[in-house]
Amino acid sequence: MSVPKYSTGMAKVVNSSLYQHTLGAAVESRIGRIILLASVPLLWLIMLHVGPIYQMLKISLLSHYPVQPGVESHFTLANYAIFFQESIYFTPLIKSFIFATGATAFTLVVVYPVAYYVAKIVKPQGRSKALLLLLVPFWAGELIRTFSVIMLLANRGAVNVLLREIGLIDRPIPMLYTSFSLGFGLVYLICLYMLLPLYSAIEKIPSPLLDAAADLGAGPFTRFRRIILPLSRDGIVSGCSLVFLTCIGVFATPMLLGGPNTVLFPETISSFFHGASDKWPVGAAFALIMLVTALIAAAIFMRLVGGSKRRAI
Amino acid sequence: MRSLFSDAPRVTLTAIYWAFIFYLLLPLTLMMAMSFKDANFVAFPIGEWTLDWYAKVLQDKQFLEACLYSIMIAAATTLAATVLGVWIAMLIVAEGIKGQVIIFALACLPAVVPGMISAISLRIFISTIDMPTGTAAIILGHTVHAVPFVVVMALTRLRSMPGNLVDAARDLGADSFVAFLRVTLPYLGPALFGGMIFCVLLSIDDFVRTFFLGGYRPTLPMLIFAKVQGGMSPEINAMATLVLVVTAAVGLYAEYLTRRARTR
Numbered sequence: 001m002s003v004p005k006y007s008t009g010m011a012k013v014v015n016s017s018l019y020q021h022t023l024g025a026a027v028e029s030r031i032g033r034i035i036l037l038a039s040v041p042l043l044w045l046i047m048l049h050v051g052p053i054y055q056m057l058k059i060s061l062l063s064h065y066p067v068q069p070g071v072e073s074h075f076t077l078a079n080y081a082i083f084f085q086e087s088i089y090f091t092p093l094i095k096s097f098i099f100a101t102g103a104t105a106f107t108l109v110v111v112y113p114v115a116y117y118v119a120k121i122v123k124p125q126g127r128s129k130a131l132l133l134l135l136v137p138f139w140a141g142e143l144i145r146t147f148s149v150i151m152l153l154a155n156r157g158a159v160n161v162l163l164r165e166i167g168l169i170d171r172p173i174p175m176l177y178t179s180f181s182l183g184f185g186l187v188y189l190i191c192l193y194m195l196l197p198l199y200s201a202i203e204k205i206p207s208p209l210l211d212a213a214a215d216l217g218a219g220p221f222t223r224f225r226r227i228i229l230p231l232s233r234d235g236i237v238s239g240c241s242l243v244f245l246t247c248i249g250v251f252a253t254p255m256l257l258g259g260p261n262t263v264l265f266p267e268t269i270s271s272f273f274h275g276a277s278d279k280w281p282v283g284a285a286f287a288l289i290m291l292v293t294a295l296i297a298a299a300i301f302m303r304l305v306g307g308s309k310r311r312a313i
Numbered sequence: 314m315r316s317l318f319s320d321a322p323r324v325t326l327t328a329i330y331w332a333f334i335f336y337l338l339l340p341l342t343l344m345m346a347m348s349f350k351d352a353n354f355v356a357f358p359i360g361e362w363t364l365d366w367y368a369k370v371l372q373d374k375q376f377l378e379a380c381l382y383s384i385m386i387a388a389a390t391t392l393a394a395t396v397l398g399v400w401i402a403m404l405i406v407a408e409g410i411k412g413q414v415i416i417f418a419l420a421c422l423p424a425v426v427p428g429m430i431s432a433i434s435l436r437i438f439i440s441t442i443d444m445p446t447g448t449a450a451i452i453l454g455h456t457v458h459a460v461p462f463v464v465v466m467a468l469t470r471l472r473s474m475p476g477n478l479v480d481a482a483r484d485l486g487a488d489s490f491v492a493f494l495r496v497t498l499p500y501l502g503p504a505l506f507g508g509m510i511f512c513v514l515l516s517i518d519d520f521v522r523t524f525f526l527g528g529y530r531p532t533l534p535m536l537i538f539a540k541v542q543g544g545m546s547p548e549i550n551a552m553a554t555l556v557l558v559v560t561a562a563v564g565l566y567a568e569y570l571t572r573r574a575r576t577r
Contacts, residue, residue, distance in 0.1 A: 052434035139564035141518035148340035249427020266429040
């Protein structure tokens with residue numbers, strides 16, 4: 001077998017008998033190649049991408065976990081039934097959905113014109129700079145962005161102090177630890193997840209199409225409704241799903257910006273893991289309820305908005 | 314009249330863009346400004362300015378330890394996620410393998426599952442395999458979170474790679490493993506580097522997974538969270554500002570590198 005001569009360190013490795021008899025031999029055969037290529041990825045995907053969800057499902061159907069000596073754990077659906085029995089359990093989920101839906105809708109309306117501006121109005125040379133400016137806060141991270149919202153909305157935060165200086169108010173408006181601050185914080189946290197999908201969808205719309213429509217007498221509003229909106233549908237669907245699913249799973253922001261009236265579902269779930277340890281199955285069941293309802297909501301949305309691809313083309 | 318009318322949308326959109334930039338930057342700017350306040354409570358107006366909080370933070374052992382701990386976790390996460398992500402991407406683009414769509418869907422799963430649920434399921438998972446909470450569990454959780462992003466970035470680049478590059482290497486005598494190391498990996502290079510920096514930021518940022526998988530040693534977000542809950546002080550602002558400046562610099566550098574690679 002002729003092995004070409006390299007003049008590098010790799011040649012020594014490749015030509016060594018250890019390599020020739022192990023990896024080198026393995027990649028020569030088709031089966032060996034497939035095993036090398038597929039083993040670790042498949043193991044990882046099944047163990048760690050599917051495994052945790054599967055274990056969560058399994059434990060949500062058990063009466064006791066972690067298993068204690070002397071306690072028999074058996075199959076039960078009771079953990080799911082608990083959810084429907086008490087309003088302190090299902091109201092947080094409803095609130096989570098209201099906040100996530102509201103934040104998603106609001107973000108879409110606010111970010112759409114911005115994405116359109118960068119994709120179609122800014123000249124191609126300036127686009128990456130215009131995008132970069134939008135991405136700066138993105139590097140701040142979840143916690144720091146949430147924290148910075150407090151600076152704006154606190155009783156002695158910028159907004160209240162400014163309003164008092166102008167003389168519009170005598171005493172601060174309590175904004176922090178309310179639904180308002182939570183909604184504001186959520187939008188601030190996630191608005192950039194909306195930007196990139198919208199931007200890439202709008203950028204793909206051929207500009208001559210818009211010029212042609214304008215030549216044929218379509219005004220800005222008609223062009224938007226008949227061309228831009230249908231052709232950016234993919235971006236709207238993926239942006240909204242991403243924002244919605246992120247929003248539903250946010251844990252720190254409601255704890256820092258919300259008040260006693262804005263307990264969201266993640267906090268409810270978390271209480272089963274940090275309280276008495278035998279409530280894990282209930283927590284697992286609740287997490288699954290949340291996952292399934294959130295995915296169903298996202299799927300319905302995709303179906304409603306994105307299902308009619310033929311019409312868009 | 315017509316030109317005035319047709320310019321109205323352009324002007325409005327420009328105004329909206331700048332208003333949005335203002336909205337994005339305002340809270341962070343206020344947060345940074347507050348870190349210079351010469352008083353031990355957080356309130357506007359700032360009045361006297363000082364650098365004392367920075368001096369205090371830079372001597373704060375807890376903060377420095379949390380920084381090191383976060384960086385260590387991010388490095389391990391990035392290394393593991395990059396290897397696994399590229400490996401999975403190679404499997405997806407490989408010829409003669411069935412079920413690529415399913416593999417791709419599985420690879421993207423952790424990116425679709427909301428953060429809280431991902432954290433809970435991982436907490437349950439490590440307990441079923443008798444793994445204690447702590448550093449290893451955090452790294453595992455962060456890696457699961459980061460892998461989908463590496464897979465997507467590597468796939469985009471791999472799909473644009475001319476197939477005959479690897480064929481040429483094979484004709485010249487390289488076996489598939491050597492061809493991967495000497496041709497495919499260098500071709501992936503810039504995209505991969507951008508993905509790696511993204512993994513670092515993802516890991517340093519992560520709060521919810523760390524919260525459920527971590528032990529008593531705080532990472533940066535855990536420390537900031539505990540401090541915010543414990544009461545406001547410009548010290549937190551100084552801490553957050555330092556973290557923000559460093560992560561933004563890293564992010565900008567990654568952006569610059571990937572852009573340079575793309576234009577070449």
